[in-house]
Amino acid sequence: MNPSIIESEKQDWKNQLKHSIKNISDLIDFFGYDNIKNSPYEFILTKEYLDVFEKIQQGFRFKVTRYYLQLANINDPFCPILLQVLPHPNEIADPYFKDKDPLKEEIHSPISNLVHRYPDRVLWYISHHCAVYCRFCLRKRKVSNPASNTFRKNISDVIDYIKNQPTIKEVILSGGDPLSLEDDSIESILHQLKNIPHLYSIRIHTRMLVTLPHRITKNLCKIFDEYYPITVVTHFNHPKELTEIVYEKVRLLRKSGVLVLNQSVLLKNINDDVKILEELFLKLIQFGIKPYYLHHCDEVQGTSHFRVKLEKALDIIKELQGRNPGIAIPKFMVDLPEGGGKVPLTPVYLKEFDREKKEYIFYNYEFKNLYRIKDL
Ligand code: SF4
Known part of the structure; x- marks a missing residue:
């Protein structure tokens, strides 16, 4: 295991929360300016990104623990950790989804919370x-x-x-x-x-x-x-x-x-x-x-x-x-x-019902062969 992860385990959870990464300058301190500059995440250092980041912050904030960020790889353009936590310009300019509460939780809320x-x-x-x-x-x-x-x-x-x-x-x-x-x-x-x-x-x-x-x-x-x-x-x-x-x-x-x-x-x-x-x-x-x-x-x-x-x-x-x-x-x-x-939602394994023979016809799990089951 990465020694810095072992180090971070020594800290208690409240301390970890207190020292979490909350802005771009924390991110730069964490990864190092040159490492970001030479990585696929160089955009983090641009003024355009900083402006978007600040706007996004006014709605849904940015925060990540040092423990979680230690799992990231700054050299991977599709790092699964960074992609989950880095604010994206689409958050304030989504061309498809416009609803903040599409599941209508607020409508189904008989009392607050x-x-x-x-x-x-x-x-x-x-x-x-x-x-x-x-x-x-x-x-x-x-x-x-x-x-x-x-x-x-x-x-x-x-x-x-x-x-x-x-x-x-x-x-x-x-x-x-x-x-x-x-x-x-x-x-x-x-x-x-x-x-x-x-x-x-x-x-x-x-x-x-x-x-x-x-x-x-x-x-x-x-x-x-x-x-x-x-x-x-x-x-x-x-x-x-x-x-x-x-x-x-x-x-x-x-x-x-x-x-x-x-x-x-x-x-x-x-x-x-x-x-x-x-x-x-x-x-x-x-x-x-x-x-x-x-x-x-x-x-x-x-x-x-x-x-x-x-x-x-x-x-x-x-x-x-x-x-x-x-x-x-x-x-x-x-x-x-x-x-x-x-x-x-599951793939549909039932192909059809054979009314004459009163049998259900199924695909197998590989969708390669057909199998019949009698409907008694
Ligand atoms: S997905 Fe869960 S942990 Fe992540 S921000 Fe939402 S409530 Fe918090």
């Missing part, structure tokens, strides 16, 4: 902070903006709402990153939720394991253990993100009874390749994380440069079948615009 789209679950926005601001974020309209952080003002209203809706079986703690809160705040929320008898599941959506694994401390795991069972859904997009420290932290979580799942986003030039995804999903199971969802990138304003054609996405999913064990293939999900909700 709560999204209630499906009868069985709610999503609670409990923090506007993240360790890294991912440029493809679906909630970039609020994330990184302190004005969106009203969570502490209506905790009891949210708890009362959930208590009064017995159809709610699951609460998803999200944001921003819920693990950017202090341990005692997380414990207090878990305590209140665990006292609601009709809740079956508490899920925490976090990218900390990816961008600041140091956040997974013994004390946090002790809290998760106390409120067993907790599901942590993390967000790895590329095999480079799975490091030794991540392995140790996943072990710690699992020893505390936490179910660890992963959702990835399919991102152009970052992971829209069957070999990269094959490796990512295999490494995830090797690390003790079940690949749960692969998302089609949502139509959020300023993110169309990340979007992969659906046809290509389906080809990738088709190719994964038979390459990876079933446990290492996530569901491919499309979140429909206008708040239509999530639907899984």
Whole structure:
């Protein structure tokens, strides 16, 4: 492992957050002016880029931890780490996607900070902070903006709402990153939720394991253990993100009874390749994380440069079948615009129904041969 990564592990998570990279001059200090000048990222040093960067900052901020940036390769024009975190001019001049909230979360918000789209679950926005601001974020309209952080003002209203809706079986703690809160705040929320008898599941959506694994401390795991069972859904997009420290932290979580799942986003030039995804999903199971969802990138304003054609996405999913064990293939999900909700998308293996013989005709997983199944 890179010695500087080992060095950074010695720092605690709050210290890492305090010393994260937040502007161009931090980036120049981190990589070195000459190294950037002689790299495919030379554009970072231009006045044009600085102007665009400043404009983008006024909406969705730039921030990345030193740990995460140490995984980057400044000489790779398609570095999967840099492409996820560097602001892109398209963010303020997107020719295709204009809607900041295409999933219509705000319309499905009966009270502030709560999204209630499906009868069985709610999503609670409990923090506007993240360790890294991912440029493809679906909630970039609020994330990184302190004005969106009203969570502490209506905790009891949210708890009362959930208590009064017995159809709610699951609460998803999200944001921003819920693990950017202090341990005692997380414990207090878990305590209140665990006292609601009709809740079956508490899920925490976090990218900390990816961008600041140091956040997974013994004390946090002790809290998760106390409120067993907790599901942590993390967000790895590329095999480079799975490091030794991540392995140790996943072990710690699992020893505390936490179910660890992963959702990835399919991102152009970052992971829209069957070999990269094959490796990512295999490494995830090797690390003790079940690949749960692969998302089609949502139509959020300023993110169309990340979007992969659906046809290509389906080809990738088709190719994964038979390459990876079933446990290492996530569901491919499309979140429909206008708040239509999530639907899984799979290649269609059913060719037709033979009415005369009363048989279904299927392609096999390679789409090479046909097989018949009697409909009794
Ligand atoms: S960690 Fe999640 S919420 Fe935060 S910026 Fe990235 S995608 Fe958005």
